[in-house]
Amino acid sequence: MKFKVLPVSSNVKYEQAGSIYLVVDNWNDWWEFRVLYQLFYKDERDEVIYIGSVKIGEFDMVQGQDRVNIPLEFDSLGQKFFSIGQDKYYYQNLNRMGDVFRDELLQRLNDISLNLVLFEKCTSEWVTKRALLRDIGVEKVSEEFHLLAKGDSALSNYNFKYILSKRGNEADMLHELEFITEPDSNPPTNLYAIIGRNGVGKTHLLNQMVDSLMSEGKNEVGGEFKSEIELDEGNKLFENIIYISFSAFDEAKFLKNQKGSSKQIRYSYIGLKRSLGKKSGTSKTTVKGTEERIITKSTENLRNELVESLWTCREIPSKRARLEQAIEMLNTDPVFSASGVVELLSTTSKYEETLLNFVEKERRKLKSKDKELLKNSFKKRALPLCKKFSSGHSIVLLTISKLIEELEESSLVLLDEPESHLHPPLLSTFTRILSNLLVKRNGVGIIATHSPVILQEIPRKCAWIFNRSGSNLKFERPEVETFGENINIITKEVFSFELTNSGFHKLLEDVANKTDSYQEALEYFNNELGMQARAILRALMVTEEKDK
Incomplete structure (x- = not known):
């Protein structure tokens, strides 16, 4: 990560890609300090992204010194410097860049919202009192800004509809599924369920939703998302789509993962399928509608994917914290409680300790070769542990780990029938974990299910009962309050005809x-x-x- 300081009013558009730019601002705090900078990032695609306003302080500034003595180019600020964003939007914009980018940037700029020990140390400095905290209260730094700096997103209202055409005799009419979230609501309203019997088309509906968002408008069968809240110009309803399906019989069109940008939505797939590339006279089964060979992952593929994901989350502080919290919740299950996953994430092997101590003594950063050695050491410890899990336990841990790895701010998570591999208590815990993760990243989840256990974990206003008679569809809310309701009552409410x-x-x-x-x-x-x-x-x- 490279930082460059530019003069006042510089246009970052003409600068080199792949660097972070601190443009000097002449704002003068009380005619004593000019320590304000505008921070930009120019990515590898030459797209300029404005992060926000940041002030940089310095320990032991002498009388009459109005600017800090930072170098014009640097990889990290020295220990004598510290910084803080000037509003919540600075940290929210960093959150949109992803956990890895945010964590690294804040650490390299010695951000005092992230590092509260450093914050305590610098509060007595005159530049901190007069300039850095001029418009910011101490409580705001230690509470709101600190949470944002760790990756917890500021919650916002979602109010949108998914609109699809009716079929059969009512083709000229529309179905509208409404989704509304309320920040800090209890129970949370960021997780929705579409429940119905087998064969009504729940999986097909999820795939219609993906197609609609990826095509940025109406898909082939007419479904579209409509925000009821006016979006700022250039903003999307969702920045990130995550589709999760571990069904071997899901014949939906397979979409490859794609990176997000200002023009396209980021897409991630978590599930059983993987691509082998373009077809070339193969007899292997392919997913309908695609030109690529799609196969089902083997047990070994899934296990390696789990270990890889655990390693990725372990190496990023904010993701590691979320994973540890999730596993703590999973520990209500005896298998997870005795698994040793928490110890795997929190401890290092003797080999890892030796290598890290050696690097520290040499006062150098970890090289790519060092990181690969550490990763291989972790895999040797993780694989035997993961082999002990049943398929259901493996899938729930893989889903959670990959979700934490891929989940960014303003995400829509679409999850197809998670109950297929989980017993009811574990399904209930998984639903709570999913809801917690979505709250932390200001996202929305939609689950297609036929399990009343999931409805037991969400309020009535977050549930849609999906029925079909021939080609005619019907969506309605449950008549009973579902959160914490008796499972038999929910079952009767949803499946009354089939039940009797x-x-x-x-x-x-x-x-x-x-x-x-x-x-x-x-x-x-x-x-x-x-x-x-x-x-x-x-x-x-x-x-x-x-x-x-």
């Missing part, structure tokens, strides 16, 4: 039709009925008697 015409309900109804009394029906089952089954049987017998 399948499984043990159907068997109870058949027996009630051919017996004359509740006792006779009970004896038919050898008295081996649960409390709910007995209540249903009593109700059925009363109905039968009335009909007679």
